[in-house]
Amino acid sequence: MKFANIEGVRVEPFPNAHGTCPHCGEAVIAKCGNLRVWHWAHKSKQHCDRWWEPETEWHRRWKNQFPVEWQEQGRRAESGELHVADVLTPHGLVLEFQHSAIKREQVQTRINFHKNICWIVNGRRLESSLAQFERALE
Template identity: 55%
Template sequence: MKFAEIQGERFEAQPGSSGYCPVCGDSVIAKCGEHKAWHWAHRGVRNCDPWWEPETEWHRNWKNCFPAHWQEIIRKSEGGEKHIADVMTERGVVLEFQHSALRREERDAREAYYKNMVWVVDGIRRIRDRPHFFKSLGPGKIVAANPMTVGLSAKGSALVRDWGSSSVPVFFDFGDVAQPEDAMHFAKPILWALKPQSPPELAIFTPITKTSFCAFFAEGRPYETFDISAALQRLGLAPASPPPPPPPSNRDALREHFARALNARARRRF
């Protein structure tokens, strides 16, 4: 965990420090090595929150996109169960950043516990997840142009199969640098937002920028949308030109002729 309590206040881990776990109240010690993010840990191997996972720099970087007093918020149920939310906004939305593998049963339990929440999933933890996702994106079906929305088959992507049935929004993070083989390229780092409970045969995704994701939850600003035309052209799916208007019928031409004649007569009268 990033924060422990020392004399009733929250502090980050520092070499040689000790404090108390904000969940169970037991003592914790600072772990400040060279290879992992500095953190607090219970003595021994004990962890009082079974949903907690070892933090990586990826976790810490995401948490630091939001104010410190939103990070590691304890949520307590009516029955006394306690869990630490990675981030909870002023509006009460929980953001969970998931790097490690997650069983379906635990995912469902967390979604039921927090209710008003979203996931941000590390899409490059497994070597094949990123290339398989973008390979599936190539033949994807364009569902809407504004905002850009694409339907993917889950058959070619284990990541989509793993998260496709989630009841809350899921945002896949594939890193900040586009790869040459990507089906789509954008000028800014993006997340791929999975619509909750998409149809099993067609998972629905919308790309949004990382900066607009953070601004949406931190400040309430809308997600940034994209120019659809360039992205569709890269897929060979450039939108069709609108059909030309139909030629006027003989009846329309006759009506216009009589209207002009009546207007001319009215002008001569006055």
Template identity: 50%
Template sequence: MPPSPKSEGVCPACGAKTVSKCGTQKLWHWAHVSRQICDPWWENETPWHRAWKSHWPPEFREVVQFSPESQEKHIADVKTASELVIEFQNSAMNDEELSSREAFYGNMVWVVNGASFLKNVEICAKLPSPDHPGSHDMRLYQPRSGAIDFMYYLVSENEPNATMVLLHGSRDCESFVEKTYDGHHLFIWKHPREIWYRSTVPVFLDFGGSVLWQLKKFNVGQTRCLKSLSKASFIIENEGTVGA
């Protein structure tokens, strides 16, 4: 039931009493009367959380999930009609919680609030699409700060397990990059939140504005990259709506 002014309800996860919060500054929502937390994965909901969840209808928000095997009950931030869980994460977490949540929900993605570490992230050179067959032979090197180009070698040009390889610069494949570019960039992340490198599901970083950045690897190599995606596209592709 959607909240309305001066109304009461019951938490579907724990059965505790809830009250409506219907002010003029925030998205209307339900809150527990007591400070007791019914879901150990719960974190204080911020305006950032509420703004994101507002793009989905009420029946897709805060959906209780129950596992008959473990008898666990948790509340998904968003669960779409196609049963994709979207978790909006603002605070830090440990590896145990990460793996537990991913195992529990299965079909899920993370959207991480990157505002607190934006100053440590530098978006660097454009890359060719790692999905293009012409990129499969490429192995990239991590960039230096301020670099507008990138360095790479081709597996096919070198002996297996070679200690020295023939290097190329991105200017050698400039036309290929422009032809196949689909939003991928090298990046530098000082003091990274490495837990997100260990996720087994898609992770999208939200630095504000109209773009999300998905953490990825560039093909089978070890170099990580980011892929840009408009927030509107992410929302629509995952059964939400955006304002007119």
């Protein structure tokens, strides 16, 4: 996650920081290493959004194209199931930035959950990615 709450303020991670998850209220710790983008992780090791995937610089660059208040917006179904949209516009459009391949069923599950969703897919992750993506579109 790019954001956590500290004393009611939504903040990005910084070394040795502790906060709470804006979606579930659980304790989170800042992970500020050299291998992955700086992020917040649930102390319990289990993310409240079971669809959560580790973020890359590619994700961050896309998210940062949009106002911070649109980024990482949690949505809860009537069943209580929670998912965090990469971006949720004020008009209710969800933008999902998909860096890695996911199964067709996962795509459909996310469409069913968010309904009004637009996918931004990284067609250049691997040399073969663009060709694979074009085949999938057919």
